[in-house]
Structure formats: structure tokens, C-alpha cells
Amino acid sequence: MSDDVIQVQGLVKRFGALTAVAGVSFTVQRGEIFGILGPNGAGKTTMLECIEGLQKADAGKALVLDMNALEHPERVKDRVGVQLQASAYFERLTLTEILNLFGKMYSRRVAPEVLLEMVELSDKAHATVKVLSGGQKQRFTLAASLVNDPEVVFLDEPTTGLDPQARRNVWELIQRMHAEGRTIVLTTHYMEEAQHLCGRVAVMDAGAIVALDSPAELIRGLPIPFQIRLSTSIPVLMGELEGLAGVQQPVRQDGDYYVMPSISAEATLPALLQWLNDKGASPLHLEVISATLEDVFLELTGKELRD
Amino acid sequence: MLLPLILANLKLIYRDRQAAFWAIAFPLIFLLIFGLFNFNDLNPVEVVVVDHADNELSSGLIADLDALELLELVVITDEGAARQAVSDGDSNYLLIIPEGLDPAADPDDLTLIYDESQLQSNQLVEGLIRRFLDGANLRIQGVEPLLGLQSEGIQGRPVKYFDFLLPGLIGMGVMTFSIIGMGTTIAQYRQQRILRRIQATPLKVRTFFISQVLAWLVLSLVQTAIIMTAGTIIFSATIYGNYFWVLPLVILANLTFLNLGFIVGSLSKSVQAASGLGNLLTMPMMFFSGVFFPADSLPSAMSYAVKYLPLTPLLEALRGVLLDAQPLWDFPMQLALLMGWVVVTGVVAVKTFKFE
Numbered sequence: 001m002s003d004d005v006i007q008v009q010g011l012v013k014r015f016g017a018l019t020a021v022a023g024v025s026f027t028v029q030r031g032e033i034f035g036i037l038g039p040n041g042a043g044k045t046t047m048l049e050c051i052e053g054l055q056k057a058d059a060g061k062a063l064v065l066d067m068n069a070l071e072h073p074e075r076v077k078d079r080v081g082v083q084l085q086a087s088a089y090f091e092r093l094t095l096t097e098i099l100n101l102f103g104k105m106y107s108r109r110v111a112p113e114v115l116l117e118m119v120e121l122s123d124k125a126h127a128t129v130k131v132l133s134g135g136q137k138q139r140f141t142l143a144a145s146l147v148n149d150p151e152v153v154f155l156d157e158p159t160t161g162l163d164p165q166a167r168r169n170v171w172e173l174i175q176r177m178h179a180e181g182r183t184i185v186l187t188t189h190y191m192e193e194a195q196h197l198c199g200r201v202a203v204m205d206a207g208a209i210v211a212l213d214s215p216a217e218l219i220r221g222l223p224i225p226f227q228i229r230l231s232t233s234i235p236v237l238m239g240e241l242e243g244l245a246g247v248q249q250p251v252r253q254d255g256d257y258y259v260m261p262s263i264s265a266e267a268t269l270p271a272l273l274q275w276l277n278d279k280g281a282s283p284l285h286l287e288v289i290s291a292t293l294e295d296v297f298l299e300l301t302g303k304e305l306r307d
Numbered sequence: 308m309l310l311p312l313i314l315a316n317l318k319l320i321y322r323d324r325q326a327a328f329w330a331i332a333f334p335l336i337f338l339l340i341f342g343l344f345n346f347n348d349l350n351p352v353e354v355v356v357v358d359h360a361d362n363e364l365s366s367g368l369i370a371d372l373d374a375l376e377l378l379e380l381v382v383i384t385d386e387g388a389a390r391q392a393v394s395d396g397d398s399n400y401l402l403i404i405p406e407g408l409d410p411a412a413d414p415d416d417l418t419l420i421y422d423e424s425q426l427q428s429n430q431l432v433e434g435l436i437r438r439f440l441d442g443a444n445l446r447i448q449g450v451e452p453l454l455g456l457q458s459e460g461i462q463g464r465p466v467k468y469f470d471f472l473l474p475g476l477i478g479m480g481v482m483t484f485s486i487i488g489m490g491t492t493i494a495q496y497r498q499q500r501i502l503r504r505i506q507a508t509p510l511k512v513r514t515f516f517i518s519q520v521l522a523w524l525v526l527s528l529v530q531t532a533i534i535m536t537a538g539t540i541i542f543s544a545t546i547y548g549n550y551f552w553v554l555p556l557v558i559l560a561n562l563t564f565l566n567l568g569f570i571v572g573s574l575s576k577s578v579q580a581a582s583g584l585g586n587l588l589t590m591p592m593m594f595f596s597g598v599f600f601p602a603d604s605l606p607s608a609m610s611y612a613v614k615y616l617p618l619t620p621l622l623e624a625l626r627g628v629l630l631d632a633q634p635l636w637d638f639p640m641q642l643a644l645l646m647g648w649v650v651v652t653g654v655v656a657v658k659t660f661k662f663e
Contacts, residue, residue, distance in 0.1 A: 078509040088499035092322040104311050105510040
């Protein structure tokens with residue numbers, strides 16, 4: 001079996017006149033946490049559902065664990081774990097009953113106690129979904145996605161609508177699932193989430209992948225990936241700062257602060273320190289601010305990530 | 308896989324106490340309410356008589372009228388007070404026998420004063436007295452009537468209103484429980500994306516739906532058994548036929564109701580909408596298909612049309628089987644209609660169904 005657990009080629013999905021997924025190609029390697037980042041309506045969920053075998057693509061190919069999701073969706077479904085966006089579970093069954101029931105739908109299954117233990121819901125084993133908090137519900141859906149001990153897990157916006165504490169909690173769980181050797185594909189419209197969790201990120205807009213790389217590389221690919229903020233004890237001439245290696249159009253901010261956009265922090269910082277040293281001055285404040293995926297998205301699409 | 312799913316469905320429906328309560332309580336409440344009315348014996352109608360003639364003929368008339376089962380005569384003397392009582396609504400009928408009631412002396416007519424708001428019994432009472440007087444006239448004149456009427460009421464078994472009502476309530480209970488219950492369940496599963504979540508598992512969607520239908524069929528049989536038991540034990544309804552025939556009838560008809568429930572669930576965006584649409588569907592059938600009264604008391608065009616509603620053939624066959632002790636195969640038309648409905652609603656249910 002190849003190390004590419006997911007291979008997608010020229011995937012197209014249309015709804016009437018609307019093309020939700022417009023010829024997408026990418027591969028996901030074993031053991032990755034692969035993020036699909038994009039605003040609402042970018043086609044993330046539709047693309048994911050085509051790969052999971054939930055929707056029939058109109059053209060292209062999606063191989064999951066070397067099985068064709070378009071031809072044999074039920075085989076793919078048996079081997080992957082799925083967490084759907086905003087999906088609930090039977091209101092009047094207990095967590096154990098739900099996991100038992102879902103387990104029976106697969107050829108391989110994990111005991112409910114093990115799953116609940118993993119997501120720290122053992123004390124709620126005989127409670128119903130109704131009494132769970134938002135964060136607990138989300139943890140339960142993660143447990144349910146592991147009911148068949150899958151090698152690949154698809155998570156559709158796993159933290160949407162959660163408070164920061166619950167979000168951290170879910171992130172930890174995803175990392176734990178990853179540490180167990182599972183490949184994880186997740187969609188998100190939170191850039192912090194993609195940056196925090198994902199080894200590689202596909203940036204999606206209007207049904208197409210506009211960039212695909214690790215978060216660090218995506219940021220490095222920006223024309224101006226850094227900003228250096230400085231305040232110092234001596235008067236500074238703009239012309240002097242502009243002459244430093246890598247600096248582009250510095251501006252004065254909040255009185256005594258100078259902000260220098262830089263194409264390379266590695267080049268600018270030594271030059272800046274050398275220059276200060278030559279002047280016999282020392283920095284009162286020196287800060288290197290890295291661009292974020294938010295900036296990457298803005299640069300690639302001309303749009304804000306959040307709506 | 309089917310069995311665990313059926314068990315889970317049964318658990319889910321059983322734990323929905325409200326639904327379970329209504330499935331059983333609704334028909335029983337009807338049984339209780341209709342039990343308060345007494346449809347079996349008509350109470351005699353009271354007729355106040357003022358007898359101004361006070362002779363042999365008039366007292367004979369009064370005695371003969373009073374002997375009629377349907378009338379109860381009360382003789383008083385004050386005509387003014389009696390008229391006042393009618394206009395006050397205290398009594399409904401006042402019969403005034405004029406003075407000088409003598410066959411030899413061309414007597415005045417008798418007068419019947421009645422309260423016009425008593426529409427139904429007015430015709431009855433008036434007709435009864437008129438016919439009685441016609442008979443009396445003939446006899447007084449010594450004419451033998453040429454045409455007589457011998458009436459023979461044929462009633463194989465003493466069927467009480469309750470006996471008639473019980474099969475109606477079985478049909479109604481199964482219909483409302485299945486259409487509204489299945490409708491709201493499907494609407495809820497779609498709204499909460501449970502259907503989508505199940506679609507994401509290797510389980511065949513067909514298996515999921517078959518398990519739903521089987522669970523509801525099991526429950527409808529339990530429901531039928533409870534209504535029948537309560538009806539016969541608590542309300543002492545009598546069942547003359549073979550209980551066993553109820554099973555295939557309820558199952559066959561319920562397939563249509565469950566299909567209708569699926570359709571309701573598919574067309575409704577929310578649980579509330581499904582409940583509303585379900586009621587819209589069940590209410591007319593409840594009243595027109597003859598749950599409480601025979602459907603043939605409707606205007607003829609309408610009673611012809613309601614014969615084809617899915618509840619009507621079920622009730623006809625249920626009553627035939629339970630009250631007239633006929634075997635199931637005596638109802639080929641009803642069975643054909645029920646099967647036709649299963650096919651038609653099944654096709655529509657498949658066409659209208661959507662996951663999201």
C-alpha cells in the first residue's frame with residue numbers, strides 16, 4: 001500500500017449551475033494532519049463529502065486507502081472515521097448505546113468504554129446527548145468518529161461554535177488521535193486552528209485549492225512575511241531604516257515606534273542590530289511579528305478569511 | 308444488523324413518553340368520552356298536554372299516546388303556564404286538546420306547540436302524533452285501513468355503539484401514531500442531520516428504513532392490543548369475530564400510514580411542521596372515514612369519495628371481522644384498496660425522500 005492514503009484528482013462537483021468543487025487535486029500522506037482552510041461556502045464540506053463517499057462527484061477521482069470512493073463508497077465508509085458538521089445523535093439513547101449501535105454498522109469496532117475514556121466522558125456513559133455541554137458533545141462526536149478504529153479520520157469544522165477552552169480541549173484530542181498513528185483530514189475556517197494543528201494546509205477558495213503547503217512555508221511564501229517593530233533611544237531617519245537589508249517602506253507608528261515590513265527577518269535583524277550598534281544606541285523595544293495564514297489568505301484571494 | 312437497529316428504534320420511541328402516552332391515551336380518551344353519551348337507548352320525549360275537552364275520547368287519546376314508548380305525557384290544566392314553559396325552554400312540546408272533542412260535532416283541530424330549536428326531535432314528535440291521529444280518525448269513522456305495515460327489525464347480534472366504536476378507535480390510533488410519529492421522527496432525524504450521519508456509515512440506507520418500519524409495526528400491534536383489551540375489559544365492548552384477523556389488517560394498513568409518515572417527514576422542514584402536516588392529514592380521515600359514525604351518513608358524493616381514503620377500507624374490514632365475525636377474505640375490495648395505497652404511497656415516499 002502506498003504512503004498516499006488519499007489521492008484526489010480533478011474532482012468536480014456541481015449543484016445545478018453552481019460548481020461547488022472545481023477540479024481539485026491533492027494527496028494526503030499517512031500520518032499527516034491535513035487542513036483544508038477556507039471561508040464558509042468555499043466548497044470544503046462538499047469536497048470532503050465526495051472523498052468520504054457521501055456525495056457522488058461529477059468528475060475526477062478520489063482514492064482513499066487505495067479504494068475508489070466514487071465506485072465503492074461503502075468500502076471507504078467502513079474504513080474511515082467521520083465527524084460531520086453540526087450533526088447530532090439520537091436524543092434518547094445513552095452515549096454507550098449510541099456507540100454500541102454505530103459500532104455494529106462497521107466490520108471492526110472499539111468498545112464504547114474505551115472510546116469514552118479517551119474523550120474523558122466515562123462518567124457520562126449512561127447519560128443522553130441532551131445533557132452534554134457544547135464541548136462535551138463535540139468530544140463525543142470525536143469518540144463516535146473512532147468507533148471503527150479508522151486509519152483515516154475526517155473532521156468537518158471540529159471546533160466551530162466552541163469557546164476557547166473547549167477548542168483547546170478538542171485540539172488536544174485531535175493531537176492524541178494523531179499520536180495514535182491516524183491520518184487526520186480536517187476543515188476549518190480558523191487560521192489559528194490550521195496553524196496550530198496541521199502539518200500541511202490546502203487553502204481553498206471558490207471551489208479550488210489556491211495554495212498547498214505547511215503553514216510556515218505558506219507564510220514564507222508571502223512577499224512580506226515579517227514586520228519588525230522597533231523603538232530606540234536615539235532619533236531615527238526613515239532613509240536610514242529603508243537602507244537596511246530586506247526592509248520595505250518603513251513607517252512611524254504611535255510616536256516613537258518604527259514598523260519595518262521585511263522580506264526576510266534573517267537578513268533584516270542582524271543588519272538592524274549592527275546599525276544600532278554603530279550608532280551606539282540600544283533598542284527599547286524590538287519585536288518580530290510573523291505574518292499569519294490570515295495574511296496568506298488575504299494575499300491569495302484578496303478576501304478576508306472570516307466573514 | 309437489523310435487530311439491533313429495531314431494538315434501538317423501539318427504545319427511542321418507548322422513551323419518548325409523550326408519543327407513547329398519546330398513542331395509547333388518545334384513543335382511550337375518546338372511548339371514555341363517547342362512553343358518557345348514551346347512544347343506545349333514546350330517552351322518551353316529554354309532551355305536556357292540556358286537555359280542555361276532558362271527555363272519554365280525549366282521555367282515551369292521552370292514554371294511547373302515553374303508551375307509545377317514545378312519548379311521555381304530562382297532563383296539566385293551566386294552558387297559559389304551559390305555553391310560557393315552552394317559550395322559556397322549560398318544556399319542548401305542548402299538545403292542546405280543544406273543548407268539545409266529540410266525533411259527532413265536527414271538533415276543532417288539536418294544536419301542537421313546540422320549541423323550534425329542537426330540530427331533530429320536532430319532526431319525530433310531530434310525525435308520530437299526526438300518524439297516531441290519522442289512525443284514530445280512521446278507527447272513529449269505522450274504516451278498516453287497507454294498507455298496514457308489519458316491521459321486523461333484524462339484528463343478528465345486539466351490537467352496541469361501543470362495539471362499533473372500538474374498531475374505529477383502533478384504526479384511528481394506529482393511523483395518528485404512525486403518520487405523526489413517523490413524520491416527526493424523520494423530520495427530526497433530518498433536521499439534526501442524524502440521517503446524514505447514518506449515511507456516512509457503511510450501513511445501507513435501506514436497512515435503516517426497514518428497521519424503522521418494522522419497529523413501528525411492532526409498536527402499532529402493541530397499541531392495538533392495549534386498545535382492544537381496554538375497550539373490552541374496561542368499557543365492556545363486545546368482539547364477536549376472530550381477533551387474529553386484526554393483525555394482518557393493521558399491518559397492511561399501517562404500511563400506508565408509515566409511508567404517509569415518511570412523506571410528511573420529507574416535506575416538513577421542522578418537527579413542528581411535520582406534526583402540523585400530520586394532523587392535517589389525519590384529521591379529515593378521522594372524521595370522514597367513519598371512526599365515530601358510519602360514513603354513509605355523509606352526503607352521497609362525499610360518502611362515495613371517502614370510501615377511497617386509506618382509513619375507510621381498514622375500518623370497514625375491521626368492523627366486518629370483529630362485529631360481523633366474517634373472515635378476512637370476505638373483503639377483497641377493501642384489501643385491494645389497502646394494497647393499492649401501500650404501493651402508491653410507497654412510490655411517492657421514495658420519490659420525495661431527501662437526506663438533507
